[in-house]
Amino acid sequence: NCTSTAPADYVQFKENAVPVAEGVVSGKKVPVYGISLGDMTMSNYWKTFTMRDYKDIIKTIGVPFFHIIGNHDHDIAGSDHEATATYRSNFGPTYYSFNIGSRHFIALDNMECPNRNNSNASNDAPGYYCRLDEDQLSWMKHDIAAVGSKIKDIVLLTHVPIASWGGSG
16 A cells, blocks of 8 residues: 555545546446556656556456556666566566457557666666667567467557657667
């Protein structure tokens, strides 16, 4: 319970955002899924609202949620891999895929935070880049090749919309 360490963040999320989501879900006679496209916890405004706190609250909505890592979900660390450790321990891989009905969803990690400045980029020390590394692109190529004939659509999920950034490097 984070109410003593981050009361404003906790209250704002639990009392404002969650009821809206619960209202959308309530009474639906079809399956409902949630997708978070990142920046769930670690921004300048959510410093002490942890991923565990977020997970505890999001469970109360009562639907499966899929998560994409955002730049503010990275820890302050010396490398991108280190910076994603908390995310990975709470949610699993930073990129993955899943099927719902005839749709194949590919959740991508298009944030790279290579240094200790992950939320306040400057020209001297950019904190993060929008990019897809070669390992992820290779994985995605194999993932798409394995999609079966029952899949009619492929949906890409990213933190930063692909149309808004300049490429993969």
